[in-house]
Amino acid sequence: MTGVSLPRKELFDIPEGVIYLDGNSLGVLPKGAVERAASVIQNEWGGQLIKAWNTAGWMALPQIVGNKIADLIGAPAGSVATGDTLSIKVYQALAAALKMRPDRRVILSDKGNFPSDLYMAQGLIDTIDKGYELQTPAPEDVAAAITKDVAVVMLTQVDYRSGRMHDMQAITKAAHAAGAVMIWDLAHSAGAVPVDMAASNAEFAVGCSYKYLNGGPGAPAFIYVRPDVVEGIKPALSGWLGHDAPFAMELTYRPAMSTERMRVGTPPILQLAVLEQALYAWDGVEMADLRAASIALSEKFIHEVETRCPQLTLASPRDPNVRGSQVSFEFENGYAAMQALIERGVIGDFRAPNIMRFGFTPLYLDEKDVVAAAEIIEDVIGNDIWRDPKYNIVSRVT
């Protein structure tokens, strides 16, 4: 089967005059989301009340959504559980991984990792309080740091600032060769680059669904567990919906016999329903096609911006094979410049201290958007528009 052609802009509701290059932070609104939410609220919650857990299929929704995400990351059905936030899923994966290597004391990550992943590791280390150590070398030094002291290697595949991409296969292989467990954070991978969890052989992956998957603000997170290890895991966050028989109300926890044991509490039905709706946009999309489109857009963008704006320095890898679906530039006045761009409809984001970040989402972006964005960047930078003091008022940056 050949995939559908990209982009599929007709599936999304994007404001007139906006070129949205921030789908790596919060994806756009899929059509049908409002109607789906309204139906869940009015017809299911309002009309069926408590019965809706069965009659409207709420009980099954986390698994349905998990299986759709599994499809997008090369994971088998039943191996992905949804719910909670990405930080919670990081904690679960880390706690499980440490139990799998009880004689080792090092958690290896890198200093390019998203801070919350590192914070969650720090919190777990403090909670266990048995001399665990979090190591965060530079990303390019991670492979060399995988020693036989390392219990778990925990990395975000695509760097949130630069877009630099770790080699999932090679690092997982190195981790396993050293006897370590591997956790991948797919926050900037799922829906952005082809991921083959099964082929990677990594034990765990975690991710969020509000970026490239367009699940909406605060959409639930997910966790993948390699099927052959799941039954050995005693979840740290052992909530009732990860119990083998949640409604038996037993006094002792017994984990479910699948990745469902990584579920915790009552699932956020409204967010899950909207996320499920958003995932329809992926029907028929071949990840290879998406990747080809992503690279074409990114390469075009780099070419256009570098040609027009010598003031900007590429902060992402030049080689598209080691770059995710975003492009970052360094610019000393990046904060002000980004505010000026946003005012002109080119929405990217800024990451301290000096990174202007642009995400490429081939589901709803085409080459015309990229060229138009580059023209506006040229105007803002080349004509010093960013110097207007109004762009330097720092509000809370998301």
Added chain:
Amino acid sequence: MTGVSLPRKELFDIPEGVIYLDGNSLGVLPKGAVERAASVIQNEWGGQLIKAWNTAGWMALPQIVGNKIADLIGAPAGSVATGDTLSIKVYQALAAALKMRPDRRVILSDKGNFPSDLYMAQGLIDTIDKGYELQTPAPEDVAAAITKDVAVVMLTQVDYRSGRMHDMQAITKAAHAAGAVMIWDLAHSAGAVPVDMAASNAEFAVGCSYKYLNGGPGAPAFIYVRPDVVEGIKPALSGWLGHDAPFAMELTYRPAMSTERMRVGTPPILQLAVLEQALYAWDGVEMADLRAASIALSEKFIHEVETRCPQLTLASPRDPNVRGSQVSFEFENGYAAMQALIERGVIGDFRAPNIMRFGFTPLYLDEKDVVAAAEIIEDVIGNDIWRDPKYNIVSRVT
């Protein structure tokens, strides 16, 4: 100021022909919820995209909702953080409490507690793996079990099956006298009975918002921390939104200087917005009035049911002072009888092995509802309607 008169049925959207006695499991639909969700999705997410975190006030929403809940549980502004699920909040409170009493090894709960609370304690105990012990005496034996070995007493105030209510003041006092930390689970208390966290002096409380607070399926949970202890807490689940400067992207966790440190990941904006909408129904409600109405409804219900149905045995305390806002009856064929009731529009729920549970929510129930429900119960029980085999098909019970 005197409170508004109850019920306020006009604020809710309840199906015709339904007498809903399960608001202690999933509250009803507040009017305005659909419109609020649609606006958040279409205008805020769709129209403002990533900017909505600031322009639509999403960043502030968890705190706004937390302060509204604080009002309902006698807690000061700023002392309640929202997000995640109740099970996660239990874990956070427990982990923090154990750190406050490093030389003690007992977590004291009771076997009437909601199983997920016990499961979370078990998961934490396994994670720390330093010989902690979870004790679960019968509810009436808890007070006597508070010894100087107890690090933390963790109880659900209102028993989810029987409605029996612990004496918050007395048990907290006993816990503190023994040097233990106190955690209250308010799942069946918030919006159901008057709660005065400040007066209780308990260090922690946790709760959910989809029961009496009508926040919708999977609505976010909350955690209260007594203001004088919050700065000593190093959160176990140390996510970026509990960081003092989440957007500074520091590599090391530094907790926020308030209960906000108990936040973890990106908040579920759709659920939070609907919950905020739901909380408007509490504007002007005096908890003393609500309690009086709740007791009147419950007493009337007990009287009507006992008069009409000698086959049912009251499983809740007869004294309303030690009973929450629910009434449970034991009936051997309770499962089938509840199915028959639900088919007739009287929605309560069933808790194994033999509990028929009815919740009383004075915001949207009046005496007429209670009498009408009792009449239908009389019909189902007195005329053996529950014996129809169709009511004995066990589907997944929520």
